[in-house]
Amino acid sequence: MSQQAILQEAALIRSDAEALEVAHQLAAEFAVEAGVRDRERRLPWAELARYSASGLGGITVPREFGGAGVSLLTLSQVFRILCAADPSLGQIPQNHFAVLELFPLLATPAQLRFIYSEVLSGRRLGNAGPEKGKQPMQQLSTRLSREADGLYLSGQRFYSTGALFADWIPTRARDESGLTVQVLVPRHAPGVEVIDDWSSFGQRTTASGTVRFDRVRVEEALLLPVWQLADRPNLTGPISQLIQASIDAGIAEAALRDAILFVREHARPWLDSGVSRASDDPYVIQAVGRLQIDLHAALEVLDDAARTLDRLRTGEVTDAISAEASIAVAEAKVLTTEIALQASEKLFELAGSAATRARHQLDRHWRNARVHTLHDPVRWKYHAIGNYSLNGVFPARHQWN
Template structure:
């Protein structure tokens, strides 16, 4: 099944409230077979078609260009809602929105009109991730070179979440001057090969595998000078990180939800507890209370980070403002990472050995949490936060901060 066969023009979402309402409606549908999709590694083509047709892909398009121009708080909550239903499916649009923030900063008016028209119609942006085979994620061997006729792109990438399902694949490359540019190429252009070689034990249906570009013709109108961001304070990194933290928050919500449900409906009380129901075990009650507090704290800090980004984006962006945004999101990322891992692991301790049976598919929460929270190491979030508050040091500016 292909996206082309399922594509239909998208609905137009006009407000933050409508975006959240649509996300909740879709999440209720996506949750129904989330475990089955994970077990069978069944790629969510039909579900993504529903997502695109709903109009959610266009919610950050500014009102001046016909979109809802929703807040980052709303965007974060949309990701939480979708990822609490199915975090693999919910993760797929992460780069779509991160790339739109880069377009907002660097694109010409003509480029903005083009890309906003595409996403409002339901087209999806994928991603061609870091270089395959390079020691550093910042190394670039992907090249944009001028041949006899036009510019051509060649290179190989991995961790390409969303590329398999995309209409457009953004990637970064070095141009002939050695400058880093963002290149937008059609998913089905000659020379583009998307390889479904993602074999992780978690986030199994994100299809975050390889993309190979072999002498792909590039339209010069589809280039962005991302090299300019190195010396220009911006919030592209914090916006990207906010989305990642929101995905982890959604995983945590799902894990705690299923832990409570299983304890209530299936778990047996330990024989020394002296109670008739596992849900009356005082140690289980205490543990659930602790997890709920930690989840609530993570959610509140995440919402506060989103509000901080919304506030900062309304003004001029300086080095200090960029750093403030990165630290606000780093604090949220620490808490959402920790509660996603804690809730998904504690689930089994509280629910008992019967919860480990394959038919319940509860292991997917831990697998998803463990894999997605490796996106960028939390140990370096602690370091950035400590350096900022103790020594006044600003974190490095890149898409992982």
């Protein structure tokens, strides 16, 4: 499908239940060739067109602006459902929803009407991630310069999940005063170059590569003053992290599902087991039971974190509320990280050497889990949780907390 494919008119999803129903329908479609797309690194243009036409991209738009205004619990479950089918495809909208959380905090009424209209029509927001190089994640060399005839953006970013497929690319830059702003850039504006140089061994079709901005003309009306959030408690970081944990949960569900299926249908019992089916091997039964418990625990903590965020966002967000939200999601992130890695690794031990054959494509679960769980180091989640519980120290407030 052409990268310039005409966007279908998006359907309008009106409730949480409808959002989940649509997610299940799309997941059934996306799962069919997920392994083929991974093996061939076939970018999911057609699948994303289906996603956009379904209306899922607009489910968090508030009801007063014509959207469904779904809960964060529903948003988390939508990501889980899609990522259990194809986590590369399911990850692509992560920044779309994370960026949308900034608008109610910072946008003017006109900006809100514009972005919500775009999203409800099926337009996709991508991402231009951290600066390329070894500098700290939050260091910005991307600049927004004011010249006689307007504003111009220049810089280079990486980890730009979704940018290749986007209609709009949000990115952060320093303005002429040194303040951090969020800039919304049309994907095909002159001076924008999206380079498909993502070569990871996992999450292979997210196209999370490089974006270059070479004196890109920027409209003043498409700027958000994100510098105002530096000293203002908010839930944008925890919500972004909730999405990341949901992606890992989907990977874990897929890995355990395929492990059980392979053991039932293909694996041979070990000769010392004395049983005729691998599924009757007592050690296999015990291991599957352990994985099922750990997955159930991770999903319950993830859902609890989502409900916590839904509760906390209804009132004033203080420093203490922001910290509570970050810790709730950090606990979920630890468990979803661990079960995604455990289930995708244990799969081979339970299923045997036959499961490693390329035609089964079961290695993609571990590759996806290993790559995506590196998004932000889980060791710092342990630190945040321990320091909060032991010393009452609030975690740092940024998009990775």
